[in-house]
């Protein structure tokens with residue numbers, strides 16, 4: 001910096017650091033004094049720290065400011081680097097809750113929604129940046145409900161209750177729990193995949209999916225724990241059921257995955273959990289299915305709201321949804337569907353005993369469950385925008401594995 | 404025909420690869436065929452520059468002094484074409500512990516003075532030269548920390564060790580740059596108020612971009628023009644400028660090397676023809 005004399009330093013804007021050194025935060029005061037002053041502005045610095053002038057010289061150089069040490073007080077000549085750094089900065093949308101832009105910019109990276117984004121950082125490598133492909137207006141409210149509705153598996157269920165069932169009924173419960181756990185695992189992995197490919201601008205959707213993942217983690221825990229309450233081994237995992245779940249994981253599209261998993265799969269799953277709660281042979285089974293069903297209803301609500309949103313913005317989406325159901329049906333047409341062990345276990349649980357009359361009642365109840373599931377799917381499909389007849393046809397194509 | 408230029412730079416830190424890879428991409432994006440070669444120390448970079456194996460060198464001030472002497476001894480010329488804003492008007496200081504009885508460099512006689520590496524302009528050559536000229540170096544025991552020898556003080560380790568020796572009572576005073584005085588205080592290596600400055604050198608300049616004697620003048624001119632055009636407001640180069648520690652490139656100037664030329668001669672580091680004459684210097 002050219003050192004012209006600064007005999008007029010007394011007339012310059014001056015900041016007094018008193019005893020404060022630049023090595024313990026004095027630069028904050030200096031920066032504050034330079035704020036919003038144009039480049040070239042001179043600022044005199046007064047202070048009693050013995051190394052003030054030495055520190056100022058080093059600090060000014062490092063921060064792109066000029067300096068003039070020729071006069072009685074050190075003088076800073078404001079540089080332009082702060083202004084340059086802000087050049088091209090833009091807002092990552094609005095900070096207000098639930099206000100999202102139509103298309104989020106990948107260059108915003110991990111910046112908070114509404115932050116002033118300094119350009120130049122790495123762009124995000126995410127797939128979903130379009131509001132209408134991920135959003136539902138109900139997402140912020142559902143997230144708040146989800147956060148408020150978290151329960152502790154250790155205390156929400158009375159694990160110390162004595163559960164003494166006839167051996168065959170206990171076996172049936174263990175078999176059903178075995179089946180539930182593998183469904184929960186699919187239901188955990190899928191939203192985890194979706195949220196990792198989502199632009200964080202759609203924060204509430206990301207948060208909601210994150211809590212959904214946490215929900216499924218708890219469901220896995222409580223169902224496993226119920227299965228092992230009186231046993232040391234689990235039941236059978238059918239190949240057909242796993243094939244059905246795999247087709248869910250293979251769906252790469254956000255809306256289609258959400259539709260297949262939540263609208264159709266988890267929707268039917270809620271009916272199953274309520275059925276199990278109603279016919280639970282013991283209080284632990286009743287508790288775990290009630291708690292899980294409550295969470296699942298929320299997962300379904302987002303899937304339905306988002307799919308309806310996508311269809312409302314683009315009615316052509318109905319065709320894509322229909323194709324997805326048909327494609328999945330075709331992929332599963334040669335598989336066994338619901339594992340026979342699971343089906344039989346449901347009948348026995350609903351029957352409560354080996355009496356032929358009881359078995360017949362149990363059988364009918366499982367038939368009614370399947371009808372209720374079908375009815376529920378039709379209702380949700382109609383809500384999304386399918387005409388009644390099409391909703392009925394598509395509901396019937398749903399996997400026999402329930403999920 | 405496109406002009407091309409090969410630059411030499413010393414790899415004093417892994418980030419040097421990031422910096423020059425980034426600049427290379429940027430230069431090529433501007434249609435300028437730029438490449439770089441990395442050296443493990445400055446002495447080979449300087450001899451390669453003079454041998455024409457590289458066109459330009461990102462030189463320490465000491466490497467500049469040697470390049471100039473070697474070139475002039477053969478009737479050739481090197482030019483300092485650019486430097487960083489942060490290379491202008493540095494100073495170094497001599498510090499003592501706050502409770503020391505020393506209040507000025509006159510009292511150093513009979514005491515121990517910690518310095519950086521033998522080849523550090525800022526933490527050894529320049530402060531010692533200033534003390535020597537003023538007659539304050541008589542009967543002073545110099546405790547030198549030869550860390551990163553050959554890097555001409557770019558390695559911060561020597562200055563850090565000198566300050567550690569001061570704080571541990573193994574030295575009565577220590578030499579370091581004004582930048583590191585602030586950095587070490589902020590880091591807590593020497594807590595605020597723990598040391599006192601008893602001497603400060605006159606301002607001097609640091610690194611420069613040196614054009615070699617055999618470089619194509621048009622290429623050097625294009626290279627310099629592009630360097631000076633790098634804009635801190637440009638989000639593409641800003642991270643590289645931040646890494647390299649500058650806000651803008653400035654035209655090279657020679658006024659800030661006088662003291663170092665003198666220090667090199669009186670300490671016998673290089674001779675007038677640019678040969679390494681320091682007895683205990685092995686880069």
Ligand SMILES: [Fe+2]
Nearest residue numbers: 184187216219
């Ligand atoms: Fe679940």
Ligand SMILES: [Fe+2]
Nearest residue numbers: 187266296299
């Ligand atoms: Fe779920």
